[in-house]
Amino acid sequence: xxxxxxxxxxxxxxxxxxxxxxxxxxxxxxxxxxxxxxxxxxxxxxxxxxxxxxxxxxxxxxxxxxxxxxxxxxxxxxxxxxxxxxxxxxxxxxxxxxxxxxxxxxxxxxxxxxxxxxxxxxxxxxxxxxxxxxxxxxxxxxxxxxxxxxxxxxxxxxxxxxxxxxxxxxxxxxxxxxxxxxxxxxxxxxxxxxxxxxxxxxxxxxxxxxxxxxxxxxxxxxxxxxxxxxxxxxxxx
Amino acid sequence: xxxxxxxxxxxxxxxxxxxxxxxxxxxxxxxxxxxxxxxxxxxxxxxxxxxxxxxxxxxxxxxxxxxxxxxxxxxxxxxxxxxxxxxxxxxxxxxxxxxxxxxxxxxxxxxxxxxxxxxxxxxxxxxxxxxxxxxxxxxxxxxxxxxxxxxxxxxxxxxxxxxxxxxxxxxxxxxxxxxxxxxxxxxxxxxxxxxxxxxxxxxxxxxxxxxxxxxxxxxxxxxxxxxxxxxxxxxxxxxxxxxxxxxxxxxxxxxxxxxxxxxxxxxxxxxxxxxxxxxxxxxxxxxx
Numbered sequence: 182x183x184x185x186x187x188x189x190x191x192x193x194x195x196x197x198x199x200x201x202x203x204x205x206x207x208x209x210x211x212x213x214x215x216x217x218x219x220x221x222x223x224x225x226x227x228x229x230x231x232x233x234x235x236x237x238x239x240x241x242x243x244x245x246x247x248x249x250x251x252x253x254x255x256x257x258x259x260x261x262x263x264x265x266x267x268x269x270x271x272x273x274x275x276x277x278x279x280x281x282x283x284x285x286x287x288x289x290x291x292x293x294x295x296x297x298x299x300x301x302x303x304x305x306x307x308x309x310x311x312x313x314x315x316x317x318x319x320x321x322x323x324x325x326x327x328x329x330x331x332x333x334x335x336x337x338x339x340x341x342x343x344x345x346x347x348x349x350x351x352x353x354x355x356x357x358x359x360x361x362x363x364x365x366x367x368x369x370x371x372x373x374x375x376x377x378x379x380x381x382x383x384x385x386x387x388x389x390x391x392x393x394x395x396x397x398x399x400x401x402x403x404x405x406x407x408x409x410x411x412x413x414x415x416x417x418x
Numbered sequence: 419x420x421x422x423x424x425x426x427x428x429x430x431x432x433x434x435x436x437x438x439x440x441x442x443x444x445x446x447x448x449x450x451x452x453x454x455x456x457x458x459x460x461x462x463x464x465x466x467x468x469x470x471x472x473x474x475x476x477x478x479x480x481x482x483x484x485x486x487x488x489x490x491x492x493x494x495x496x497x498x499x500x501x502x503x504x505x506x507x508x509x510x511x512x513x514x515x516x517x518x519x520x521x522x523x524x525x526x527x528x529x530x531x532x533x534x535x536x537x538x539x540x541x542x543x544x545x546x547x548x549x550x551x552x553x554x555x556x557x558x559x560x561x562x563x564x565x566x567x568x569x570x571x572x573x574x575x576x577x578x579x580x581x582x583x584x585x586x587x588x589x590x591x592x593x594x595x596x597x598x599x600x601x602x603x604x605x606x607x608x609x610x611x612x613x614x615x616x617x618x619x620x621x622x623x624x625x626x627x628x629x630x631x632x633x634x635x636x637x638x639x640x641x642x643x644x645x646x647x648x649x650x651x652x653x654x655x656x657x658x659x660x661x662x663x664x665x666x667x668x669x670x671x672x673x674x675x676x677x678x679x680x681x682x683x684x685x686x687x688x689x690x691x692x693x694x695x696x697x698x699x700x701x702x703x704x705x706x
Contacts, residue, residue, distance in 0.1 A: 186446055201706075207448075229598050231598060233599065244460050251597045251602065252601055253600070254598075254600075255599060255600035261598045263595065263598065267594070268595075269587070269592055269595070271587070271591055271593070272584070272587060276584055276587075280584060280588050280596075280599055280601070282463070283599055283601050284599070284600035319488065329599070333599075333600075374475065
């Protein structure tokens with residue numbers, strides 16, 4: 182479904198992605214792990230077209246994404262839950278969700294149905310629907326960021342540390358949501374610092390180090406691979 | 419005319435002139451808020467609106483046609499300027515100051531070449547006065563106030579209640595996320611610059627029968643619009659509206675007792691005080 186092959190990208194002169202290759206299949210829950218600053222966020226931003234790679238290939242269902250204007254990429258059915266949530270603080274919860282219909286092929290048909298469906302996942306948003314998003318708590322803002330991505334009914338969602346700074350109860354809710362998305366056939370590429378939590382929900386794992394993929398396998402394989410854990414993640418399980 | 423009726427006259431005048439200033443400053447503020455371009459050419463777009471209106475009125479005899487054509491024509495110029503001049507330098511906001519200054523020179527000198535340097539007049543569509551506390555007040559200025567209020571109201575409804583308005587507000591708050599949701603931000607930028615230009619031109623057409631039309635009329639207005647935008651808080655539309663009315667009233671009322679040039683000095687002092695007291699403007703948000 183999503184396939185990156187030997188992607189190289191730069192921020193100015195610094196070579197941040199040094200030949201990243203990975204793939205995500207339909208309904209797959211895939212974790213992308215690694216320490217701070219190894220290129221995980223950059224990988225997601227590159228897929229979204231927010232950073233133009235210098236070489237390599239990114240395909241989604243066979244369609245090459247590199248070189249397309251960034252605003253066209255969500256139209257293929259790719260949702261993005263960026264680091265730090267990036268909700269629109271001065272818009273209401275409802276407006277934040279309505280914005281996700283930009284890419285909509287049905288012109289927002291069945292809008293209420295979709296709102297109901299995200300409210301079913303995050304009931305707190307239904308209560309806050311007219312509230313300005315900047316006044317939500319951090320956890321609620323994260324729910325909104327995920328709900329916004331779900332509103333587009335994407336085939337794939339890229340999530341960048343969605344549990345960062347959340348209370349344990351909220352972390353659980355986010356994890357349940359990811360698992361449920363997978364059951365519904367939506368693929369998720371999940372960037373995480375919290376290794377243990379990510380391994381619990383994602384059957385497949387990539388580990389990055391200095392702009393390269395240094396490990397690829399199942400979560401069990403990583404759980405048993407102490408050397409990789411220590412060397413690239415700084416944790417042991 | 420006794421002092422009281424003179425004051426009332428200037429109070430109404432200040433309001434009308436404040437609304438014209440608001441149209442222009444709102445365009446400036448809209449452009450700065452969304453695209454982060456300090457549009458030095460804004461005054462010359464106002465002037466271009468008035469000049470275009472003069473041509474249309476001169477050759478068709480219809481002020482109404484001029485009122486419709488000038489904002490649309492200058493709006494199209496705005497679209498072109500965004501696409502051709504600003505788009506290639508969108509990552510370098512500082513350069514846009516120089517680039518828009520270049521646009522100012524091109525428009526101003528272009529108008530000087532074609533239109534000439536002599537000031538000209540456009541006849542107001544209404545020449546009647548109505549009695550206001552014993553003096554006659556021009557009906558046309560009331561019309562100006564109504565059109566300005568309608569335009570400002572329409573802008574508000576457009577931003578608040580239409581899909582494209584929602585896109586504009588989203589782009590203003592977080593450009594990258596807007597892009598990642600699929601909003602064509604370049605189209606939004608172009609439309610914003612076009613809309614801001616059209617508003618400046620509308621101000622130009624409305625002001626034309628009150629002031630005289632000449633190729634340098636944009637310079638004074640540029641200064642006024644910047645003062646208003648800074649006092650109101652750059653990028654804050656509500657702030658621009660309030661500050662425009664404030665400046666309009668202040669300079670209007672002061673002109674009863676002092677020279678207009680001195681009234682301008684008082685406005686500048688007001689701006690200095692606002693900047694010292696609230697550097698982000700009366701309704702601006704501090705970038706903390």
